[in-house]
Amino acid sequence: xxxxxxxxxxxxxxxxxxxxxxxxxxxxxxxxxxxxxxxxxxxxxxxxxxxxxxxxxxxxxxxxxxxxxxxxxxxxxxxxxxxxxxxxxxxxxxxxxxxxxxxxxxxxxxxxxxxxxxxxxxxxxxxxxxxxxxxxxxxxxxxxxxxxxxxxxxxxxxxxxxxxxxxxxxxxxxxxxxxxxxxxxxxxxxxxxxxxxxxxxxxxxxxxxxxxxxxxxxxxxxxx
Amino acid sequence: xxxxxxxxxxxxxxxxxxxxxxxxxxxxxxxxxxxxxxxxxxxxxxxxxxxxxxxxxxxxxxxxxxxxxxxxxxxxxxxxxxxxxxxxxxxxxxxxxxxxxxxxxxxxxxxxxxxxxxxxxxxxxxxxxxxxxxxxxxxxxxxxxxxxxxxxxxxxxxxxxxxxxxxxxxxxxxxxxxxxxxxxxxxxxxxxxxxxxxxxxxxxxxxxxxxxxxxxxxxxxxxxxxxxxxxxxxxxxxxxxxxxxxxxxxxxxxxxxxxxxxxxxx
Numbered sequence: 001x002x003x004x005x006x007x008x009x010x011x012x013x014x015x016x017x018x019x020x021x022x023x024x025x026x027x028x029x030x031x032x033x034x035x036x037x038x039x040x041x042x043x044x045x046x047x048x049x050x051x052x053x054x055x056x057x058x059x060x061x062x063x064x065x066x067x068x069x070x071x072x073x074x075x076x077x078x079x080x081x082x083x084x085x086x087x088x089x090x091x092x093x094x095x096x097x098x099x100x101x102x103x104x105x106x107x108x109x110x111x112x113x114x115x116x117x118x119x120x121x122x123x124x125x126x127x128x129x130x131x132x133x134x135x136x137x138x139x140x141x142x143x144x145x146x147x148x149x150x151x152x153x154x155x156x157x158x159x160x161x162x163x164x165x166x167x168x169x170x171x172x173x174x175x176x177x178x179x180x181x182x183x184x185x186x187x188x189x190x191x192x193x194x195x196x197x198x199x200x201x202x203x204x205x206x207x208x209x210x211x212x213x214x215x216x217x218x219x220x221x222x223x224x
Numbered sequence: 225x226x227x228x229x230x231x232x233x234x235x236x237x238x239x240x241x242x243x244x245x246x247x248x249x250x251x252x253x254x255x256x257x258x259x260x261x262x263x264x265x266x267x268x269x270x271x272x273x274x275x276x277x278x279x280x281x282x283x284x285x286x287x288x289x290x291x292x293x294x295x296x297x298x299x300x301x302x303x304x305x306x307x308x309x310x311x312x313x314x315x316x317x318x319x320x321x322x323x324x325x326x327x328x329x330x331x332x333x334x335x336x337x338x339x340x341x342x343x344x345x346x347x348x349x350x351x352x353x354x355x356x357x358x359x360x361x362x363x364x365x366x367x368x369x370x371x372x373x374x375x376x377x378x379x380x381x382x383x384x385x386x387x388x389x390x391x392x393x394x395x396x397x398x399x400x401x402x403x404x405x406x407x408x409x410x411x412x413x414x415x416x417x418x419x420x421x422x423x424x425x426x427x428x429x430x431x432x433x434x435x436x437x438x439x440x441x442x443x444x445x446x447x448x449x450x451x452x453x454x455x456x457x458x459x460x461x462x463x464x465x466x467x468x469x470x471x472x473x474x475x476x477x478x479x480x481x482x483x484x485x486x487x488x489x490x
Binding site: 009010013016017020048081084088090092215218223224 | 303
């Protein structure tokens, strides 16, 4: 596929840069950890309350962390105008966006996999019996966050007040994905655990719609 | 836009700045009533220019005269407010150019040195060049990157992060990146910025080699020495319009000298 090669090259560049600097990954991990620990210490939830509120809190923390973490994905292309160099390369412009989405998806997923045991310990939730289904929900929810977050990071990167603009654009638009992710996760901690097909369907539809829109209009995001 | 009239990019055996590394013949570029407006201000006002394949053209003029915008237009980085830019007779307006499928064939043959270095600070010099060699689909990207570092005088610093480079070294690497794929149209925006005398000599020699190979060169300059290495024509822009063109009247070197004098006074 003509797109797969440039996406692979650019994804490798994103991963190499991030794992060399660790700027995004470390800040995301620390932020989500602080939120989870503070909430746990402040409210000292019971097991029932943890089952009820824990998933929502986890996804809210990830959403806030994502809005912080996704912002530099385009702004750090601005210091040396490297986006211009990418736009000049003989590749489909949408491959630049796709590589950014995939890279942000990887960073968020790595952060989540590190945080999951901490979340389970702090909120006294058993994740091992539902690990496979939980990872599936995490993948769908994180993909939603990565797609919309990357697109709006591209849009807001050229605006004034961009640090404020990204969360303002992102949070309302991601509400359906946030609700679906939290509900699907909460179902996994009920007794007996159940993966809500409706919520998984909502997440899959959300991902498909925004991926398609990005595919169709992604190139316009990169223009001056 | 048609790409079938172009010959393939050079192979792995080619060396940067070496005439043998470039396919014979450059890419001509024509601006047809090209206008670009940013907000209420026109950066270019209906510029019509034809630059033939193999010409080495110096763009001179005061700050804000539209030199950078003209280079960006030739690099297919901006959409025109009106008018179009076309290559070697094959038309490509801004809208078509931004559709990667159409413009990719043209972009493959365009090298661009911008005000910014267009390189990643957190990658090494060699990693940067390998990245772009891969994106341009060149054979043996690692070999091509090393071959590009050598004439730029950066062979010993290939494994250093770009963020640790001096301004002059960064500029040398930016030029090496632009030459990496063997461009048929080289666009340079004040390329000697930050270069020491040796760097300027290297740039001058590289431009002379490219011109000898038939590469079209379009560069903005304040009249500094690198332009005299190959320049065959000078165009003076003022307020987004062509004020003077040595192809029609005057002498290119006299215009460059006047531009340099004006720059020194400023």
